[in-house]
Every structure is written in C-alpha cells, then in structure tokens.
Amino acid sequence: MPNLMYGFGDVPNPSNDAVSVMEDMLVEYLTDTCTRAAAVADKRGKVNVEDFKFVLRKDAKKRARVDELLYMNEDIRRAKKIADIPELDNSKGSTKDAPI
Structure with a gap:
C-alpha cells in the first residue's frame, strides 16, 4: 500500500x-x-467482466481504464501467440472471457 x-x-x-x-x-x-x-450477476450465478463494466458504467474514467486494461491484455495475448509463448489454458487461470 x-x-x-x-x-x-x-x-x-x-x-x-x-x-x-x-x-x-x-x-x-x-x-x-x-x-x-x-x-x-445474481440470476446467472457467475460474475464476469461485463458485470464489472456495468457497475462502473457511470464512472467514465474507471470504465475507460477497464477497457484499456482488457485491450492491453488481449494485445499481450496476441503478441505471445505470435512469439509462440504458451498461454495458460482456461482451466488454469486464463483471463480471456474468464469470470472474475
């Protein structure tokens, strides 16, 4: 801290x-x-990124930061794929479309 x-x-x-x-x-x-x-997310029983985006929808600065971090995460994932760096599979903590 x-x-x-x-x-x-x-x-x-x-x-x-x-x-x-x-x-x-x-x-x-x-x-x-x-x-x-x-x-x-109560009806679905599973929290995901979209639920956090919804909660932050009225705070433009935080919402923009979430979008930026998600974009950067995807950009890093693509770069690793090009460089043939193995990714984590979904069962071991991948963040692509993973619930939070």
Whole structure:
C-alpha cells in the first residue's frame, strides 16, 4: 500500500495511520464494487467482466481504464501467440472471457 500511495503522489514513507486508512478505504471500495457486480450477476450465478463494466458504467474514467486494461491484455495475448509463448489454458487461470 505505501508504494501505491507513493505512486499517486504521497511521500515515500507514509505514516502507518495513513496507510491503514487508505487500506480500509480500498478494501471497502473493492468489497462494494464486487458486491454490486455479484448482484448484477445474481440470476446467472457467475460474475464476469461485463458485470464489472456495468457497475462502473457511470464512472467514465474507471470504465475507460477497464477497457484499456482488457485491450492491453488481449494485445499481450496476441503478441505471445505470435512469439509462440504458451498461454495458460482456461482451466488454469486464463483471463480471456474468464469470470472474475
């Protein structure tokens, strides 16, 4: 967490209290986002990327970042395929069309 905070402009060694508060906020945000995505996926019983996109639909910046990361993931997958680097199969953690 301190490295994440530093990467976003905090001091190199933030206080333990600041780290604790940020960690609590991050856990709360992630829990809320995952809970909302699970509620969207409730009828299917399986959460996937589209559910998270739906939850983030009103936050253009986060939605754009999700789209960028998914594009980069696909781009890396294509580059590995061209370079003949073996991919993980779906049963062992591939992210292509995998539920989250």
